[in-house]
Amino acid sequence: MSNYHIKHLEEYYQVYRKSIREPESFWEEIAEEHFLWRKKWDKVLDWDFSKPEVKWFEGAKLNITENCIDRHLATRGDKTAIIFEPNNPDDEAEHISYRQLYERVNQFANVLKSKGVKKGDRVCIYVPMIPELAIATLACARIGAIHSVVFAGFSSKALSTRINDCDCKMVITADGSYRGAKTIDLKGIVDEALESCSGVENVLVAKRINSGISMKEGRDFWLQPLLDSASKEGNAEVMDAEDPLFILYTSGSTGKPKGMVHSSAGYMVYTAYTFKNVFQYKENDVYWCTADVGWITGHSYIIYGPLANGATTVMFEGVPSYPDFGRFWEIVEKYKVNQFYTAPTAIRALAKQGTKLVEKYDLSSLKVLGSVGEPINEEAWHWYNDNIGKKKSPIVDTWWQTETGGIMITPIPYVTPTKPTYATLPFIGIQPALMGENGNELKGNQVDGRLCIKFPWPSMARTIWGNHQRYKETYFSAFDNMYFTGDGAFRDEVGYYRITGRVDDVIIVSGHNLGTAPIEDAINEHPAVAESAIVGFPHDIKGSALYGYVTLKDAGESRNHENLSKEINQLIADRIGPIAKLDKIQFTEGLPKTRSGKIMRRILRKIAHNEMDNLGDISTLLNPEVVQSIIDNKL
Numbered sequence: 001m002s003n004y005h006i007k008h009l010e011e012y013y014q015v016y017r018k019s020i021r022e023p024e025s026f027w028e029e030i031a032e033e034h035f036l037w038r039k040k041w042d043k044v045l046d047w048d049f050s051k052p053e054v055k056w057f058e059g060a061k062l063n064i065t066e067n068c069i070d071r072h073l074a075t076r077g078d079k080t081a082i083i084f085e086p087n088n089p090d091d092e093a094e095h096i097s098y099r100q101l102y103e104r105v106n107q108f109a110n111v112l113k114s115k116g117v118k119k120g121d122r123v124c125i126y127v128p129m130i131p132e133l134a135i136a137t138l139a140c141a142r143i144g145a146i147h148s149v150v151f152a153g154f155s156s157k158a159l160s161t162r163i164n165d166c167d168c169k170m171v172i173t174a175d176g177s178y179r180g181a182k183t184i185d186l187k188g189i190v191d192e193a194l195e196s197c198s199g200v201e202n203v204l205v206a207k208r209i210n211s212g213i214s215m216k217e218g219r220d221f222w223l224q225p226l227l228d229s230a231s232k233e234g235n236a237e238v239m240d241a242e243d244p245l246f247i248l249y250t251s252g253s254t255g256k257p258k259g260m261v262h263s264s265a266g267y268m269v270y271t272a273y274t275f276k277n278v279f280q281y282k283e284n285d286v287y288w289c290t291a292d293v294g295w296i297t298g299h300s301y302i303i304y305g306p307l308a309n310g311a312t313t314v315m316f317e318g319v320p321s322y323p324d325f326g327r328f329w330e331i332v333e334k335y336k337v338n339q340f341y342t343a344p345t346a347i348r349a350l351a352k353q354g355t356k357l358v359e360k361y362d363l364s365s366l367k368v369l370g371s372v373g374e375p376i377n378e379e380a381w382h383w384y385n386d387n388i389g390k391k392k393s394p395i396v397d398t399w400w401q402t403e404t405g406g407i408m409i410t411p412i413p414y415v416t417p418t419k420p421t422y423a424t425l426p427f428i429g430i431q432p433a434l435m436g437e438n439g440n441e442l443k444g445n446q447v448d449g450r451l452c453i454k455f456p457w458p459s460m461a462r463t464i465w466g467n468h469q470r471y472k473e474t475y476f477s478a479f480d481n482m483y484f485t486g487d488g489a490f491r492d493e494v495g496y497y498r499i500t501g502r503v504d505d506v507i508i509v510s511g512h513n514l515g516t517a518p519i520e521d522a523i524n525e526h527p528a529v530a531e532s533a534i535v536g537f538p539h540d541i542k543g544s545a546l547y548g549y550v551t552l553k554d555a556g557e558s559r560n561h562e563n564l565s566k567e568i569n570q571l572i573a574d575r576i577g578p579i580a581k582l583d584k585i586q587f588t589e590g591l592p593k594t595r596s597g598k599i600m601r602r603i604l605r606k607i608a609h610n611e612m613d614n615l616g617d618i619s620t621l622l623n624p625e626v627v628q629s630i631i632d633n634k635l
């Protein structure tokens with residue numbers, strides 16, 4: 001029997017050791033006993049980080065949707081797979097059983113096929129958090145099309161960049177979306193994006209807000225009539241283990257977004273196994289992750305991980321503040337949620353509201369609380385632990401990334417003793433290393449270094465779409481034979497890990513990864529701007545917020561700074577999306593630069609953090625005099 005479900009600490013250590021000593025036989029057992037294969041693998045693992053190349057379960061044949069849906073039909077056909085909770089609490093929720101999911105995914109898959117989508121084609125999914133989002137995703141997987149879900153809060157420019165990068169031939173969207181009291185014209189955004197996407201042949205449109213949108217003859221189709229006339233049966237395409245399952249874009253510190261490519265078999269095995277253990281999911285539990293499917297958390301832990309375990313997973317369309325800040329707790333009570341998984345930024349926003357709205361609801365069903373996306377500060381951890389978990393539900397602070405596909409460092413609830421702000425121990429099969437600046441591994445405890453992973457794990461991204469060289473340079477070049485995460489971490493006296501944050505130019509705002517370069521590019525498009533630099537600074541709710549230093553082409557020109565700031569933020573919203581707007585914009589007469597002309601972000605970061613006493617030696621700068629004027633005018 002394999003160790004699919006870990007129940008106590010001794011067992012964790014024993015299974016962990018086995019997974020490190022004999023990774024191949026360990027993962028082989030897990031894969032063999034818990035999944036449905038059309039054909040077993042010839043080889044469990046083949047890898048070479050210097051290329052880099054990683055293959056898991058090579059030679060195996062499968063379809064992930066048969067594992068997430070078909071195989072549950074015999075025993076769980078009537079069990080609820082997805083609970084859809086709409087934005088407006090007065091609207092009716094939907095409970096989709098495994099059988100209904102099977103039928104709806106087949107219908108959708110048949111529609112895709114009828115529109116000419118084939119195995120290997122890329123399909124962009126730009127849909128709000130409605131059931132069609134999950135169903136479209138699974139339908140692509142069913143026919144072997146590669147889905148590229150783009151968060152439906154991105155701008156038309158960000159959308160078109162992503163559509164073109166992987167040559168999507170179809171876009172699936174909705175007429176619009178609800179966000180609290182607001183609506184967003186999604187189809188309008190798609191139309192604008194498609195002006196610069198010549199490869200898109202068809203657009204399928206789900207009806208959500210019933211707005212009077214325009215449809216382009218021959219290109220755009222309403223989804224529902226097509227679904228209504230499609231068959232509820234259909235065979236899943238047989239996929240190779242290493243066939244790409246999806247592309248998901250993440251920001252880098254430079255250049256355009258990186259389309260991380262995830263493959264089928266390894267991703268399935270690892271997300272399912274982590275889901276089972278990190279949430280200690282039991283057969284009749286109701287699990288809720290508040291993320292959007294547009295992010296990796298939604299892919300792995302709203303859709304694939306839960307469904308591969310035959311779980312009941314909640315999809316929530318709305319926001320935590322609508323109609324009031326009690327909404328999350330109302331939903332927990334309504335569905336008797338057992339596992340609740342959210343981000344520190346949401347916890348901080350809710351904590352700010354006090355506990356009155358928490359006390360109104362019965363939260364006694366909760367057994368496990370999760371946190372993801374950014375470091376959770378001590379205050380937020382305690383608020384969550386005391387008021388939501390009532391000190392009896394362990395908090396799993398899960399560290400991972402779009403690139404890792406699944407949870408990497410985390411407590412296992414009721415197994416690993418937790419410690420505030422610590423992600424604690426590596427999950428089974430994960431071999432972290434902390435590296436010093438000189439490329440040496442820092443052994444032992446109580447060390448602070450750059451977080452790397454030494455050995456492949458099944459759900460790691462295999463490449464960046466269309467740019468394997470960039471994949472190699474970004475993740476496998478900083479340290480020999482290691483995957484470099486871009487994060488720093490501290491290992492304490494018992495070997496627990498605490499993630500200290502990014503060590504590159506990526507800033508995590510409200511749990512969203514934002515590269516500084518694309519934001520600076522957007523600002524520099526403004527005709528009055530000469531150059532700009534973005535840094536992060538601590539923010540009560542968002543964790544980090546963005547501080548922009550901007551120099552104008554004609555400093556003497558008396559432009560109204562308030563209007564300019566608005567225009568700059570509008571540009572950022574248009575080019576990237578509202579999430580990347582700056583909280584503070586300081587107009588400066590210059591930016592501190594090295595003699596070779598490189599902007600010294602380190603100094604700007606310190607000023608934004610109010611650490612003026614600790615700027616280090618600035619005498620070697622090209623223009624040391626600008627530093628004082630930046631300090632004097634700090635916002």
Ligand code: PRX
Nearest residue numbers: 372373374375397398399400401402499513
């Ligand atoms: O810096 C780490 C932070 O989020 C980054 C990954 O972001 P993304 O690819 O968008 O995936 C987020 C959801 C998995 C990491 O490099 N991060 C994520 N989880 C944590 C975290 N930082 C600290 N603690 C965490 N639990």
